[in-house]
Amino acid sequence: MSEYKVLIVEDSPTMRQLISFALKRLRGIQICEANDGVDGLKKLSVEKFDLIFTDINMPIMDGLKLVSLVRNDASYKETPIVVITTEGAQEDRERALALGANDYITKPIQPNRILDVAKTLLKIA
C-alpha cells in the first residue's frame, strides 16, 4: 500500500517520465500525472495528494496559476508544491515562492535533485 501520493503536472512527457523515474526510487510512492494546470486541478479535486510537482510554462493553465489556486484551497493549504522550470531568474523564483510554492527547481534537472526535494518535503529519512 502506498504511503504518499504525488502529482506531477507537466506538459512534457520527457519531464514527466524523468520526475516519475526519480520518485520511484522512494518506497510507497504513488504517482499521478497531469498534462497541464487544468488537468492537475481536476485530479486534485478527486484525490488527495501529499506532494505536487508542477512546471510553469504549460498550455491552458500555467504552473503559477495552479500554485495560486491550490494555495487558496483550504484542503491543500499545507500540501508542499515544487515548481520545476527553465526560468532561472531570481525574480521568477521569488514570485513562485511568494505565491506559495515550497521549492523551486530549475532545468536541466537531475533525478537526485528531485529525489532530495521529495524526501525533504515528505519528511522521509
Add this chain to the structure above:
Amino acid sequence: MATEDDKGLHSKAEEFLQAFKKGAEFTSELMRENERLRYRVLQLEESSRGTEGRSEASEESRRLAARIAELEREKEEILGRIQEVEEENQDFATRYVEIEQENNNLANLYIASYQLHSTLDFREVLQIITEIIINLIGAEEFAIMLLDEKTNDLQAVATEGIEREDVPPAKIGQGVIGEVAKSGESYFVEDVESYVSDLSSPMVCIPLQIKEHVIGVLVIYKLLQQKSKFDPVDYELFTLLAGHAATAIFSSRLYSDSERKLSTIQGFLDLLTR
C-alpha cells in the same frame, strides 16, 4: 672409721653439688644462647621474606610491562585497522557519489532514448528532441536542421528561442554547420561562457547521422541562464542524440512517406474497385 666415711661422703656431695651448679649455669647459658640464636633466626627469616617480596614484585612488574607492550601492539594494530576502515569508508562514500551520478546520467540517457523511439510521428519526434535539449541539456536557443539531399542545403525544421526563418540555411562543407555536416564530427566552442550568439556559427553543432550518413545537425546558440557550462552527461546526451535522434527522424519520415503512399494506393484501389 665412720667419721672418715662421713667426711668422704660429704666431700663427694660437695663436689657433686659444685658440678651440678656448674651444669645448671651451663644449661642456663645454653638456653640464653639458644634464645639469642632463635631471635637471630627470626631476624634472618624476616630479612629473607623481605628479599623474596621484592623479587616477587619485580617479577610482577616484568609481567605487567610485557602485558603493556602487548596491549600497545594491539592498540597500534587496532588504530591501523581503524584507519584502513576509515579509508575504505571514504572510498565507499566517493564511489557512492560516483554511482549516484552515473545512475542520474543513465536515467537521463534512458529517458531520452525511450522518448525518442516512442513515436513514429515526424512532428512528435522533433518535439521530443526539442524537449530533451531544453530539459536534459538546458539549452535556451537552438535549431534542428535537416539536409535536403536534392539541394544539399541544411534547413531548420524546428527551433526554440528563435524564429525558424531567422536560421540561415547552410551548404554542405561551408561554414561551421556545413563542415560538421560534411565531416560528421561534433563542434563545440572552446569557451562557452564567452561565446557570442551567431546564427551561422553556433556554440555547439552535433551531426545527426546514421552510420556515416549525415541527415542533419543540431545547433545550439544559447544555454539557459542557470547553465554556464556542459557537464559530462551532456556530451553523452549529444552522442546519444547524434545517433538515436537521427534514427528516430529517419524512421518517422519513412513511416510518414509509406503512410502517405499507402493512403494514395488505397485511394486508387478504392477508385478501381468501385
